[in-house]
Amino acid sequence: MAPRTILGAVTASLAGVASATVGAGILNVGNERITQIFGNHFGRAGHNASYDYIVVGGGTAGNTIAARLAMDPANYTVAVLNAGSFYEIMNGNLTQIPGYSFESAEPNFASGLSSMTALGLRTVPQPGYNNRQIDYIVGQVFGGGSAANTGGYHRPTKGTYDWWAEIVEDDYWRWDNVYNFAKRSCNFTPPDYTRIDPSLNIWYDEDAYIPDGGPLHVSYGNWQGPYGPPLGEALAKMGFEYLPGLNSGRLIGYGTATGAVDTSTATRDSSETSFLQAAARANPEFKIYPDALVQRVLFDENKKANGVLVQGNALNNPVTFQLNATREVIISGGVWFSPQLLMLSGIGPAETLQQHGIDVLVDSPGVGQNEWDSPYLSTVFKVNITTSTQLAAGNPEVVAEAIYNWTYHQSGRLSSIGTGQALSFEKYPEHLRSSFTNETLEWLSTFPEDWPEVEFLPLEVSSFPEDIGPDDYYITIGSALLSTSSIGNVTIQSNDAKDWPVINPNWLHDIGDQQMAVASVKRAREIAFNTTFVTEEYIPGPDVQTDEEILEWVRNNSNLIYHGSTTCKMGRDSDPMAVLDSRARVRGVTGLRVVDTSAYPNLVPGHTMGSVYLFAEAIANSILTGN
Secondary structure: OOEEOHHHHHHHOHHHHHHHHHHHHHHHHHHHHHHHHHOOOEOOOOOOEEEEEEEEOOOHHHHHHHHHHHOOOOOOOEEEEOOOOEHHHHOOHHHHOHHHHHHHHOOOHHHHOOOOOEEEEEOOOEHHHOOEOOEEEEEOOEOHHHHOOOOEEOOOOHHHHHHHHHHHOOHHHOHHHHHHHHHHHEEEOOOOOOOOOHHHOOOOOHHHOOOOOOOEEEEOOOOOOOOHHHHHHHHHHOOOOEOOOOOOOOOOEEEOOEEOEEOOOOEEOOOHHHHHHHHHHHOOOOEEEOOEEEEEEEEOOOOEEEEEEEEEOOOOOOEEEEEEEEEEEEEOOHHHHHHHHHHHOOEEOHHHHHHOOOOOOEEOOOOOOOEEOOEEEEEEEEEOOOOOHHHHHOOHHHHHHHHHHHHHHOOOHHHOOOOOOOEEEEOOOHHHHOOOOHHHHHHHOOOOOOOOOEEEEEEOOOOEEOOOOOOOEEEEEEEEEOOOOOOEEEEOOOOOOOOOOEEEOOOOOOHHHHHHHHHHHHHHHHHHHOOOOEEEEEEOOOOOOOHHHHHHHHHHHOEEOOOOEOOOOEOOOOOOOOOEOOOOEEOOOEOEEEOOHHHOOOOOOOOOHHHHHHHHHHHHHHHHHOO
16 A cells, blocks of 8 residues: 555644644734734835845845844844745744644655745756656745754764865864854753653753854754654664764764754744844844845946845736845845846856846856755654654544643644654765775765764654554654765756746766665664664565665655755855855855855755854854954
8 A cells, every 4th residue: 555645644634633723823923923023124115225235035044144244233234035925924833833844754845835935946857866856845935944944953063164164265164163153043942851751861062052142042842752762772782872962063973953943932943033033123224025036136337236126026016126235235045046046147157148148247157056965765664662653644632632732831742843863874884885886985085084974864754554553653764865976956947036947956866876875775774673663664665675676766766855055156266166255255246145055165964954054154254354
């Protein structure tokens, strides 16, 4: 019998029950909070205006850098423009309650989010995925990815940033410097053992945080499932080192990851609820423009960015207006839309621009190239412990209990992201590396010593059989490939910003990536069957055994984890494909930066959200200090 998808079950049961029970209350609170906080901060669509800084894109990085600029004692005037609105209004429960983030485990996640909350950009056919086209989810509300992801927060490794500094020839990016920016963002809440089972014994590194950090709430939520300790025991038995938290510059090993959850309300804390709201409280001149689609960046005769052309209410009775920037324009549209906007503004590969009738301001061949991302594989196992399977399946008793605990105690399965326990990273062990070609081994040797090659992500929610019984439980052990060599790209299909970019992640194109994918499935199985709670394999199943069978299953079932980067990469002066300098300034013009994952010189290992906050903090500091 075919697996029952998570989203179908949730849409039919859990989401409906929750909406009827607590949805209206949460939505009303969201509306009231937004009206109170932002009421005097909305820019007027259709009216030209001028600001010191204009930030294009109110996502994770955009809200962070805008807030730091707006909260500076200099009281700069700052405007943030975003193509979408507020997730609290547009999507209610689905993006506010942490427990709903399990829907991202569903490959067809796009269908479960309001089209006004997130876009599902469809890739071109992917040869490495047997020519399947995949919906790549992009959060378009204020908060961006931090409003639509699972909410996991951890930091990359020390070696990641030391390598970054070497690539761009700028010691500003060394770990000993940027670690302070990571700490600055976080208002950390230790585990609350009145809500979390004390026997889970979560360790963390106090030195990873500072007392006056924030405004982003980082915590372990108010729920941790029982699978964590026995999974940790299995990992330790296999040689994984236990790490007290994953925020101190080390990842190889296993530990419990934090999430962006405000434990006082048991709600998601995004860059909108943290940074954007903090800026609105701090600076009366801070302005936001929802439903504002930037058509292109404007330049003066000296190639200095001095504003943007905006289409407000772009999909219904649009109005066009111009905003001027006296200091800088900062693009923060993400891995796909930042290069699109550069190209629409005349910065990109000359041949592409001319093909679409765009005047070439700067011939920058690297715009839209070098895209680096992580393929993701989901292996699923039946277990003899309680997970969130029955919650996802819509078991009425389990749903009612979850809603009650969240509503009245801010606890239970809906109060946490449900993915962070026994999160593990490693370099492939020798018995699996021995099957890699010399070319693959040579590629892996180019990464820093502390760079993990694969991540294993346990998820309490997974696909499950259509005829699931009331006492059946499953768990996913997902694998994310962190050292792939396949490189993708993005381009434009017209000179109109309303036409979405053409995206090609190019997953599993290279033979080495295919070898690592097969090894990851084998290793996930080893982890699962070293536990005391896995009883049988559900997906891919016992019939998939040989390398050829595993690879074919991988091609037909691999998905993604939404960690695309480097399409506007920074680099040293001698790199012809470097779009940006080491401080995220666009080469060939002045007054223009790109601040999001597209600016990275390389994809960072693991989950990207923590690195995005760090990056935005670092660039904001560089701007404000003139460093």
